[in-house]
Amino acid sequence: MSPTPPFPLRPRLAEHALARRHLVDGVERVVIHDARRGDLSTLEPRAWEIVSGADGTRDLDGICLAAARAGAFHRRSEVRFVLEALHAAGLLADGIAEAPPAGDAGEARPLAVLPGFALHCDASGACCGVYGTVRFTDEEARRARATLPTPLHHPADARLFMPDHGSDVRGGALAVTMVDGRCAFLGEAGACRLHAAAGAGAKPVGCRSFPATFVDDGHEVRVSVACECACVLASAGLPGGEPMVAAGARCVGDLRLTTPPSVLPDRIHITETATAARADFVAWSDAVRAALSGDGPTDVPSFFWALAAGVEAGALDLGGLDDALCAVRPWAPGGLGAWTAALRTRAAAKRVASEVWRSPNDRVRRMAGWIDAAARALDDGAADAPLAAPGAPELARDEAFYLRAVLFGHHLAGAQPLATALRDRALRCLLARHVRVPSGEPESAQRHPLAAVEALMRGQGMDAYVALVAR
Amino acid sequence: MKAQVELGLDPAVSRDDVEDAARAAAFVLVNLVPAGPAHPAQAIFTRDGGATVLYFVEGAAAERRLVISGADAERAASDLRRAFEGGAQCGDVGLSDGGAGDDTRQDGGGR
Numbered sequence: 001m002s003p004t005p006p007f008p009l010r011p012r013l014a015e016h017a018l019a020r021r022h023l024v025d026g027v028e029r030v031v032i033h034d035a036r037r038g039d040l041s042t043l044e045p046r047a048w049e050i051v052s053g054a055d056g057t058r059d060l061d062g063i064c065l066a067a068a069r070a071g072a073f074h075r076r077s078e079v080r081f082v083l084e085a086l087h088a089a090g091l092l093a094d095g096i097a098e099a100p101p102a103g104d105a106g107e108a109r110p111l112a113v114l115p116g117f118a119l120h121c122d123a124s125g126a127c128c129g130v131y132g133t134v135r136f137t138d139e140e141a142r143r144a145r146a147t148l149p150t151p152l153h154h155p156a157d158a159r160l161f162m163p164d165h166g167s168d169v170r171g172g173a174l175a176v177t178m179v180d181g182r183c184a185f186l187g188e189a190g191a192c193r194l195h196a197a198a199g200a201g202a203k204p205v206g207c208r209s210f211p212a213t214f215v216d217d218g219h220e221v222r223v224s225v226a227c228e229c230a231c232v233l234a235s236a237g238l239p240g241g242e243p244m245v246a247a248g249a250r251c252v253g254d255l256r257l258t259t260p261p262s263v264l265p266d267r268i269h270i271t272e273t274a275t276a277a278r279a280d281f282v283a284w285s286d287a288v289r290a291a292l293s294g295d296g297p298t299d300v301p302s303f304f305w306a307l308a309a310g311v312e313a314g315a316l317d318l319g320g321l322d323d324a325l326c327a328v329r330p331w332a333p334g335g336l337g338a339w340t341a342a343l344r345t346r347a348a349a350k351r352v353a354s355e356v357w358r359s360p361n362d363r364v365r366r367m368a369g370w371i372d373a374a375a376r377a378l379d380d381g382a383a384d385a386p387l388a389a390p391g392a393p394e395l396a397r398d399e400a401f402y403l404r405a406v407l408f409g410h411h412l413a414g415a416q417p418l419a420t421a422l423r424d425r426a427l428r429c430l431l432a433r434h435v436r437v438p439s440g441e442p443e444s445a446q447r448h449p450l451a452a453v454e455a456l457m458r459g460q461g462m463d464a465y466v467a468l469v470a471r
Numbered sequence: 472m473k474a475q476v477e478l479g480l481d482p483a484v485s486r487d488d489v490e491d492a493a494r495a496a497a498f499v500l501v502n503l504v505p506a507g508p509a510h511p512a513q514a515i516f517t518r519d520g521g522a523t524v525l526y527f528v529e530g531a532a533a534e535r536r537l538v539i540s541g542a543d544a545e546r547a548a549s550d551l552r553r554a555f556e557g558g559a560q561c562g563d564v565g566l567s568d569g570g571a572g573d574d575t576r577q578d579g580g581g582r
Contacts, residue, residue, distance in 0.1 A: 061503040068500035075490045076514075 008094035038464030118241030125190030224409025346465030
């Protein structure tokens, strides 16, 4: 274990520290998520006023003076205590943040949109209450404030937006306050109040483009969907619906995105020790997708798992694809127990953490309870073959669509090596099979539990369980 | 002419005690001056829109004191004494009156 670095001379919140303001049953509090470790710290609003002065330009005395100007200063020792606690949690950096490198905007890159999909949004606002962050640009935030100056009807209206990363709000992306886990601008009936007041254009681009994902593979930008909302899974195969990109959009520049598409790196980690060229990864991904029959493989989790084994055994050689496609139940893959145990640990921690600070009215807290119960059931059953098959035809259809969306959208190329990402996706499908959404919840949530799993994985940091897998 | 009051500080009075008392007496921190060759470190507070200034001089034990200046220095000193007396952390004050300057004596009865 590396020793703790010295206390920063001019501290600021590190880039992986995501501070979010919440109203929890009417009480204001600030939560700092550690995007690297998945931990969280909670602060009283006054402590946040102290921390927000730590922007990398001020020493301790300067932070005290900034806190005094904000009306938050009591004691120098308290300022030091708050900052030292964050430092001990690994959440501080020293000096001003470096500007991110200006990437190739790729405005002319053509779009490739997931075929055969259009969204049927049920306008319930469910997706506006499951994410840790609803992101605005500075301009979008100013426009939202002008449209609805006091969405909270609370003193926290004066502090509606927080920095998206770190502690500096100048020029960067902003995160809006959440009210019992829901976006501050979400109305009680589930409709966006910005949209209702001033049209769809008043919403942040991220909300307007949800649930589309944009990944630049060096040749084209793949537009796929995140299966994090029940509406997405319910839309699969339905005619009509809202297209993923506006009619006539042909290239990235037509989309007017405020955050550029993520770009696949030139070399992609396919295992812990091996990499492959981006073009080879794209070819592999497309070949796997092309090999799928109309209904997809017999069993999607086993397909993911078998693909992982194939990648580990022979890089991106497609020789094992037929075997993977033919994987049949009953299925009891080796090493699964380590994954289900890690998932169980993380899910339990997520539930406990949610119960500590989230309102019972917060959907994330309820979802964390479902996922925790499912993870325990999955782990308890992992030693027994066969694992439960999808309990309903809808779940099997969801899994098949999910597989296509993930492959088409290059979602498997991310922070984890490809083989790890494939096993992770297998676990997510298995977990969803064990999720029992209570009858009082929306029917769409009950019918499409994979959406809850996906939302908590990416939107709430549940995916950090992968780091806990004993290898 | 502005008044000035000096209050000596018992060694048992901590910086936290001073900051608590300053806050209780409605002073707001406005500046922190590090020690220099010619002067000790100081924390400077104001109230009354800046008309009354509190200097917490943090030198060696003999130099630690509060200096209150401004037209309302007497009342501010009185508020600070009360704050120290009421402070949970500092018990029975630990504050000693460092004596008033000439300005205070001249100004004191005039209000």
